[in-house]
Amino acid sequence: MAKTLIRGARVFDGHGLTGPRDVTIDGRVIAAEAGEPDEVVEADGLTLLPGLIDAHLHLKGPETLGKLVSYGVTTGLDMASWPASLVQSLREQPGVSDIRSAGLPVIGRGGRHAQFGMPEGAYAGTPEQAGEMVRSRIADGSDYLKLVLEAPGEGGPDQAAAAALVMAAREAGLLTIAHAASAGAYDLAIAIGVDIVTHVPFGEALRPDQVEALAAAGQVVVPTLTMAESISKLRGTRLEDALETVGALHDAGVPILAGTDANAQPGVPPVEYGSSLHRELELLTRAGLTNAEALNAATAGPAQYFKLADRGVVEAGRRADLLLIAGDPLTDLSATRSITRVWVAGVSK
Structure with missing residues (x-):
């Protein structure tokens, strides 16, 4: 199964944005460890949200x-x-x-x-x-x-x-x-x-x-x-x-x-x-x-x-439903419209 490394994104953790960090998609889920990726997405200055x-x-x-x-x-x-x-x-x-x-x-x-x-x-x-x-x-x-x-x-x-x-x-x-x-x-x-x-x-x-x-x-x-x-x-x-x-x-x-x-x-x-x-x-x-x-x-x-325990947060083991955007939605909510990439169960759109 293909692995994608999203490198250097700030991640919405439910309360605020983390510092730049890496998130790996392994097949349909978010992986705990990166390993050797098949694709690297450079996300410096971008924000990663749960889908x-x-x-x-x-x-x-x-x-x-x-x-x-x-x-x-x-x-x-x-x-x-x-x-x-x-x-x-x-x-x-x-x-x-x-x-x-x-x-x-x-x-x-x-x-x-x-x-x-x-x-x-x-x-x-x-x-x-x-x-x-x-x-x-x-x-x-x-x-x-x-x-x-x-x-x-x-x-x-x-x-x-x-x-x-x-x-x-x-x-x-x-x-x-x-x-x-x-x-x-x-x-x-x-x-x-x-x-x-x-x-x-x-x-x-x-x-x-x-x-x-x-x-x-x-x-x-x-x-x-x-x-x-x-x-x-x-x-x-x-x-x-x-x-x-x-x-x-x-x-x-x-x-x-x-x-x-x-x-x-x-x-x-x-x-x-x-x-x-x-x-x-x-x-x-x-x-x-x-x-x-x-x-x-x-x-x-x-x-x-709604008891969907496999999604809603960016954590290892969760379904890789992810939204990569430009800007900081905590200071400007319209940033959610500046969509760079979307993944649904690891499938990129």
Whole structure:
């Protein structure tokens, strides 16, 4: 297997940049020792980051993965795609972004997502049917369970059914992710104890008691500020409400992950694949995160909370998902856009 020596790069270690050091790629992983390399990449003055992880997107096809990796996004966490054959066809493709997927989400019959033409299996049933629904997702290859929650009376799954799904998923070892785009949906996400909540309310801020409850329960939030920004431009909602919510969550110690809601769905506010994650980092810093915290939200953070133990940091034995950039992203976050080279499981792009 080919070895590549990246010589003299400053490395983002989760807190700051190291002094110049060497990093060796041996096949698919980062090696502990250099040995004799087949290629040397001179990286003096450059910065080496873990490959970026978008913690909320929607797959479209093979072109999606190529576009993601061109912007240094080496892992994409898909939050709803079907049929299962589409997801399986996009897994473990060499040289493009690696994916995990919720597969078919769980929705209510009267909610907005019912307009997207999902198959019958997407609709929440009774609490007694929760175990069967979770087993079906696992059989289809879903990596986690995604529930689309709505405020009471707005057509989403009812609390009893949603709570039963969370319990069944947890018993089966699956993480649970809740779409919640309103304060009312957040109340439900908190009540049923999902692991991760994606989005923040669009056009309103979370209440202080909700922020406190999320922090106390150890729940994680993927705010998708790029989607909030897109909605604000189309519908006139206040992006400042979303930024205020993220700032309050951050101050309360709620873990924040970087996700964009990148999609190509007709009728949905547009968010571009790949480039939007760099914008998400910028918006996170506007909300109060430091540059280092924003970078963690797109690297070690999602790797930790989505249980991807093989990536997210530049360490020996980890998957060689790496991003080489010009500049110092801790002083100028736009440096993440100055991409020199990307590796996905050791494959150079």
